[in-house]
Amino acid sequence: MKNSLKKQGAAERNQQISNTIGILIVIIILSVFVWTKSSNFFSRDNIITLARMCSVTILVGYAQMVVIAGGGLNVSIGAIGGMSAVIVGALIKRAGVPWGYAIIIAILIGAVCGAFNGILITRLGATGEISWLVTLATMSIFTGISLTITKANPFYNLPKGYVWIGAHNVFGWIPVMIIIAVVVSVLLWYLFKYASFGRQILAVGSNQRAAELSGVDVGRVMIFKHIFSAVIAAVAGILFSTRLGSIGSDIGGDWMLFSFAAPLIGGTRMAGGRVNVAGAFLGGLLLTIVSNGVVHLQVNVYIVELLEGIIILLAVGLDRIREMREERRERLERAAI
């Protein structure tokens, strides 16, 4: 029994590694292809652009990944990210709060929004459908708050220190934004790899009833995973606004697709119970390269969306095929045992 579990763990690790390598290969092939058509693709400017843009995509992907891991989904990620950024803007520009404190307060309010989602979902039944319905409703609430605060007028002339976060490159090459994304990646990797709470999220995502029977407080897990998700979304929204240098109510408006695509491309199981932090990181990078690549390739403006959609579907499809092969191999191995 012990040997069987060990083998299963090893197979899971192998699958994650294979998954990560697979995405890496796709990224390399795509990058080389774009580079052959546009020599500026590997220029310093473009690498910095890619790093800045993908840092937000990666964080948005993580915000969704944390929820998916425990079973369920969160469609209010963009609204929480946008609202958090707007709160920073309002605190700085209207209340005169120093930007550092404004960021902390906005992230805390983001956490409260996550708790709000989590408590409602837990109280209403903690199913996938409920999480969709609740977060759909709260998405509207959080977007409404952003619009009420801004009246659609962006906050301009943000403090230099605040904008520095989005504009500065360490050693001239490494944007501060990507460093923040990497730090969050390491924390998440630790959470899911070593922390008991991370394992509890996966256990609930894998089989909620079994987790409950083995003593996991499912309600607590549900609430805290939504708090984590909201905090990451808030960081993403704030980070994007530091890059933009202004804060409008439309931040986060189109995060829905890639919030799911990044983790799913990266090997996170939609049904929950399995995550791949490195894979989600690469998934976010791949999505950014696709958007960046179509500009470099000067793709006809009428087929850009079509092309982006096809590439994302291909990436998800290839990943699924690889997963099915792995599952088949595992089944055969188990049968042999």
Place this chain on the structure above:
Amino acid sequence: MKRVLALVLAVCMLVVFLPACGSSTPQPAPETPKAQTAEDLGVDLSKEVVGGQKEGAEYNFAIVYGGVHPFFDPWLFGAQQAALDLGIPIPIVTSPQNWDQTEQNVIIDGLVAGGINGIGMFPSDAVAGNEKISELVGMGIDVVTLGGSPATPSDATFCYATDVGASVAFATQAIIDELKAQGKTEGKLLHLCSSLADTNTQKRQAAINEVLAKPENAGFVLEWELADTDATEPAEEAISAMYASYIDQVDGIVCTGYVNAQVLGKTMNERGTNDGVVAIGIDDSADVLAAIDNGYMKGTMTQSAWAMGYVGIYALKLLADGYTIKPDAPFFIDSGYFLLTQEGLPAYAESQQKMAYDFVSTMADKYFNPPAN
């Protein structure tokens, strides 16, 4: 644990909600100009005998935006100023959250139920909006469309909006003229545009191509178009990638979306250079105005958003007083546009208001028949 969480949650939600709900009227944007009177700006409105409330007439007006967008912000102030000038009740100014005709219809239904008898609106959807306009007119409610035209024929009294094609054609020609002045005989242009499905985008594309097709503009071509860049993130992503990829090949940039112009202005300000590109933005976001002031952007095609609100209320007042639109009056009335450059910045606010006052000073004579009695 859950009780503590619920308590913290309730307190924090109150902290967020209370300031948001505390005020029923939007706070003025910092850059919103202080309204000048027509007299201050040298416009004579004395011949216009529309001021004051006519006995028996009702002036319950509303202005409804097409969706939430910073472009609409000055409308509110224009509408309020018109009401003050005309001595009528301050109109309701409202908006659907999204550019969605169904949402706009719900708001309009609410206004009608509240006794509104005149609406100035930017239809969220040109075709579906027209259905609502017909319904309102059928109920005896006056409707003027502002900023964006409904599909024609329409039952609205008229449409007061910028001729988007003419405006972008002017911008394109201004870019080419500037490039020619720099001694260039050929050049590649980039168009930063909104959604391709937007009929205004299609009009703008056609107008740019028309300008480029002129024999005197031979050598200048529209080489690139970055579409769907009228939202912050796609604009930031596409413009950053364009800068990293082929900015050295671009000679001129014409922006036709509020947000893409803003992001381009921000990028130029951040880089501290225009990279040798002649760029013309659209509308008047703070980043665009700063880029013009810094000398990185040649200018911006602007229209009087303030006039939309002002003219809308003025026209509704005429209709409520019994004026009728002349049978030969055009349905589409160009609200005008101009290229705002560095020299024009100091007097920009006044020029916006002057456009409105100039227009209404002759509006009744030109487009309306007076009441029979």
